[in-house]
Amino acid sequence: QQPVQSPQAVILREGEDAVINCSSSKALYSVHWYRQKHGEAPVFLMILLKGGEQKGHDKISASFNEKKQQSSLYLTASQLSYSGTYFCGTEYSSGAGSYQLTFGKGTKLSVIP
Amino acid sequence: ETGVTQTPRHLVMGMTNKKSLKCEQHLGHNAMYWYKQSAKKPLELMFVYSLEERVENNSVPSRFSPECPNSSHLFLHLHTLQPEDSALYLCASSQGQTGVDSYGYTFGSGTRLTVV
Numbered sequence: 001q002q003p004v005q006s007p008q009a010v011i012l013r014e015g016e017d018a019v020i021n022c023s024s025s026k027a028l029y030s031v032h033w034y035r036q037k038h039g040e041a042p043v044f045l046m047i048l049l050k051g052g053e054q055k056g057h058d059k060i061s062a063s064f065n066e067k068k069q070q071s072s073l074y075l076t077a078s079q080l081s082y083s084g085t086y087f088c089g090t091e092y093s094s095g096a097g098s099y100q101l102t103f104g105k106g107t108k109l110s111v112i113p
Numbered sequence: 114e115t116g117v118t119q120t121p122r123h124l125v126m127g128m129t130n131k132k133s134l135k136c137e138q139h140l141g142h143n144a145m146y147w148y149k150q151s152a153k154k155p156l157e158l159m160f161v162y163s164l165e166e167r168v169e170n171n172s173v174p175s176r177f178s179p180e181c182p183n184s185s186h187l188f189l190h191l192h193t194l195q196p197e198d199s200a201l202y203l204c205a206s207s208q209g210q211t212g213v214d215s216y217g218y219t220f221g222s223g224t225r226l227t228v229v
Binding site: 040042046100105 | 154155156171218219222223
């Protein structure tokens with residue numbers, strides 16, 4: 001079952017902050033975050049393993065609330081290069097020792113000057 | 114060449130044609146994946162290979178047939194496709210394919226497939 005992302009789209013001015021949320025109804029092992037620019041491959045940003053850890057990557061960080069099965073991606077002091085579609089991927093056991101990474105529909109982020 | 118390479122970048126095929134998509138990774142990863150990306154839809158997992166063995170087949174129609182001859186190469190063989198199969202097909206690889214020791218995926222640039 002795919003995770004639910006919100007918002008679907010957001011427009012920011014350079015320097016503003018944004019939060020993208022991702023929630024799942026299934027028990028998760030990990031949450032992945034990716035960014036895809038138009039016409040390009042999705043690029044891995046970070047992964048959060050269950051345990052509630054928070055990670056940072058330059059001015060982009062994320063948290064994982066294992067109890068709520070939710071993750072949030074925080075973009076601070078946004079730059080033009082942050083524009084793109086952000087996908088969260090939630091990893092859960094599909095049985096027999098196998099795991100699936102299922103993606104949300106994405107959040108389109110546009111940063112304008 | 115490094116990363117994940119997919120060929121061809123674009124493919125137009127008729128419904129009666131047979132074609133193959135190729136994916137190659139030079140990262141030493143053990144798991145490879147095929148995803149389908151359609152407009153306004155989330156990335157859909159199609160197949161998963163771990164150590165050259167297929168571990169997932171997400172109810173994909175038999176007109177799509179994957180092949181993983183070794184840990185560096187992955188193919189998607191196509192035959193008698195339908196127009197609704199037109200999409201971007203993405204290949205990805207990761208270091209492993211477990212839930213506890215989870216790894217980020219490296220995606221290729223995809224093959225834009227149009228079925229006419």
